[in-house]
Amino acid sequence: xxxxxxxGRIRRRLTLGTAVLTAxxxxxxxxxxxxxxxxxxxxxxxxxxxxxxxxxxxxxxFKSRGYVCAVVxxxxxxxxxxxxxxxxxxGGRPARDKGRYTHHAxxxxxxxxxxxxxxxxxxxxxxxxxxxILC
Numbered sequence: 001x002x003x004x005x006x007x008g009r010i011r012r013r014l015t016l017g018t019a020v021l022t023a024x025x026x027x028x029x030x031x032x033x034x035x036x037x038x039x040x041x042x043x044x045x046x047x048x049x050x051x052x053x054x055x056x057x058x059x060x061x062f063k064s065r066g067y068v069c070a071v072v073x074x075x076x077x078x079x080x081x082x083x084x085x086x087x088x089x090x091g092g093r094p095a096r097d098k099g100r101y102t103h104h105a106x107x108x109x110x111x112x113x114x115x116x117x118x119x120x121x122x123x124x125x126x127x128x129x130x131x132x133i134l135c
Contacts, residue, residue, distance in 0.1 A: 043107045044069035052119065054128040059085060059121035061134075066113045068134060071106035072121035078102060081124045090115045090132065 046064025056076075062069045072085040083105035088094035089112040097105045110117065116132040 043071050043104070044109070049134060050119075050130070052121065052128045052130055054121070054123075054126055056081075056123040056126045057083075057121070059119055059128060059130075061087075061117075061119055061130075063112075063134065066111055067109050068112045068117045068119075069107050069109035070119050070121065071104050071108075072123060072127075073104045074102075074123050077104075083121075083123045084127075085121045086119070088118045089113070090117070094118075 044060070044062035044064075046062040046067070046069065048060055049063045050059075050061040052059040052061065057072055057074045059070055059072050068087055068089070070085050070087045072083055074081065074083065080100040080102055082098070083101045084096065084098035085106040085108055086094045086096040087108050087110050089110045092110060092112075092115070095108040095110045097108050099105065105121075105123075112134070116135040117130075118132055119130040121127050
């Protein structure tokens with residue numbers, strides 16, 4: 001009897017291991033390109049509360065549990081461009097990301113609680129500044 005229980009456990013573990021391995025392979029094959037190129041939701045937690053458009057892209061702003069997160073996304077991804085994004089809660093220090101990217105800069109997040117935030121984003125010298133929002 002004990003050998004039957006042992007072999008049943010082994011079979012269940014092998015089945016579980018195979019399922020996990022299969023899921024991992026499928027996720028690896030799907031890769032990041034399988035999702036929509038415009039999907040910033042995977043980079044910032046929470047719900048999208050603002051989109052700040054400008055000539056070379058947009059800034060998507062998300063809010064979740066007192067945190068505000070932002071990502072700047074290029075209108076035409078491809079070649080590396082200087083991109084930057086920042087979020088600052090009133091009375092706090094800004095969180096920033098700046099570099100040469102092909103698609104997006106960020107995410108950057110700050111704990112805002114119930115304070116207003118100031119969001120900026122730039123791509124190739126063109127950009128947007130929100131003023132105090134989400135007050």
